[in-house]
Amino acid sequence: MFVCLCHPFSDKTVKQHLDSKGKNCKSSVSETYSVCSGGEKPNCCQCLETLKDIVKTHNKTVTA
Numbered sequence: 001m002f003v004c005l006c007h008p009f010s011d012k013t014v015k016q017h018l019d020s021k022g023k024n025c026k027s028s029v030s031e032t033y034s035v036c037s038g039g040e041k042p043n044c045c046q047c048l049e050t051l052k053d054i055v056k057t058h059n060k061t062v063t064a
């Protein structure tokens with residue numbers, strides 16, 4: 001499923017990025033967006049709620 005259409009990347013890409021950070025490292029929406037889009041900034045911002053949910057879910061699993 002595509003998360004962002006302005007600078008297309010999928011939920012799989014987001015999960016790969018978050019998994020690569022490991023269980024001890026929280027992430028932010030802006031950092032995740034930047035990495036997954038190849039350094040771009042959000043355009044229409046419609047995807048940010050979805051991205052926020054995915055990052056929030058990841059951060060809840062962070063143990064440190």
Ligand code: FES
Pocket residue numbers: 003004005006007041042043044045046047048
């Ligand atoms: S859909 Fe992600 S910035 Fe537009």
